[in-house]
Every structure is written in structure tokens, then in C-alpha cells.
Amino acid sequence: MNSFVSLARAQGRASLRDPATLFFTFLFPVLLLVVFSRAFGQAAGPDGVLAMQAVGPNVVAFGAAYVGMFTASQSLVEWRASGMSRVLFAAPVRTGGVLAANLAVGLALGLAQAGILVALSVLPGLNMSLSASAWLALPVVTLGIAAFFSIGMVIGALCKTVASAAGAINAVVLPMAYVSGAMLPAELLPDWATAIGRALPMRYMVEAIGGSLTGVAPSSTIGLGAIVLAGVAALFFGGATKIVKWL
Secondary structure, eight states: OHHHHHHHHHHHHHHHTOHHHHIIIIIHHHHHHHHHIIIIITSBOTTSOBTHHHHHHHHHHHHHHHHHHHHHHHHHHHHHHHTHHHHHTTSSSOHHHHHHHHHHHHHHHHHHHHHHHHHHHTSTTTOOOOOTTGGGHHHHHHHHHHHHHHHHHHHHHHOSSHHHHHHHHHHHHHHHHHHTTSSSOGGGSOHHHHHHHTTSHHHHHHHHHHHHHTSOSOTHHHHHHHHHHHHHHHHHHHHHHHHGGGO
16 A cells, blocks of 8 residues: 555656646646637527536546546656656556556546536636536546546557657547537537447546536436446556556
8 A cells, every 4th residue: 555655646746747747637628618618608508508508517528538548648658768667567566556556646637627627617607507416427527537547548558659649649539529529519410420429438428427517418327427437447447457567
């Protein structure tokens, strides 16, 4: 346990000193929230519900996915470049323990980001209203960060440079966000995009966060989303522990 805590603290300090991590964790999603809320959020749909009820959860979902994948992939690539990977994986901690410490840091950053986005979304001018089940968004966001962090670890293990990892992250997360309805309201998507989105974990995270945070999606999406995200997290985390052994 002491080794795990020490690793998590060291990785947390390194993340907080990295300008790119701070930008993509805190500033970038806030900018997206402001842009999307101004573009879509203040219009009312046919049912009279403010579009911000969907925009807020969508940005939270996108931010969780992006910060998870970015933080995980950057860490692994930088470990390899600096030679730190040889030190970490020679320590008296199993590979899964090293990656779990990295995941703990990603969860802390991602949950802090989500908290900031929700706090900003409910301010006057953005006007998002929380539902009675908003607290259920916490476990959903946690599972979402874990799922996309685990995907990011696999990508980081396969990429050799920071630039290639960043390119791979963008090539995966941005199209996924589009077809999953995280960047545009799902009602505006073409049928082919909706069909593809249904096969991707981000769609389930978008709906589960929307269903819990603001009630914009049916409550049944919360449990389904949690199950899908937990399965993705377990699958890719297990794969990452196997792949990074050659780092």
C-alpha cells in the first residue's frame, strides 16, 4: 500500500507540473462548455426543455473521456522516453499496481474536472438544472474515466512518441464524440452516425450522465451505461497490463 501511495503521489505531482495535462484537463473542457452552451444550450426544444440540459452532461462526458485517454497515454509515452518505465516496472510493485496508481491520478484529475464543469453549468447564464438523481452521475463519471483511461493506456503503450500518442488520441476520441452525440445533440446526427455511436462506449456514458445529472435521458440508461463502462474498463485495463510489460 505504501508503494502504491508513493507512486500515485509522484505521478500526481508530475501531472500537475505538466502544462499540457493542465490545459486539456481544466481549460480545454471549460472552453468547450462555454462554446457549446452559447451555440446550442440556450435554445428550447419542442418539449420546452432548455438544450443546456443535454449540453452540460455531454461536455462532462467528453471531458471525462478526453482527460482519461490523454493522461494515460502521455504518462506511458513519457515514461518510456525518460527511462522511468524501467525504474517503475523494476520496483517491488506489480505492473497492475503501477498502472492502478496512474489510474488513481487520472480519476482524481477527471473528477475534479467534472466537478468544475457541473459547477459552471448551473451558474446563471448557463442555467443547467440538476435532477434529484444527479448524485448518480458520480459513479458513472468515475467508471467513464476508468474506461477511457484504460483505453488510453493501451494507446500509450503502442505509441512511441508524445506526438504520435496525441494524434492517436484525437483520431479515436474526436470521431467517437461526434457519432456518440457528445459534440452535437443526438437529434442533429445522421442515421449512420447514430448507428455507429450505439456500438461505442462513449454513447452509453453520454446517456448515463444525461440520465443521472439532468434527467434528459431515461433513467434506464444509468445502469446500462455503468455496466458497459465497467466492462470496457476491465477489458482494456487487463490488456494494458499485458502490453506494457515490454516497455
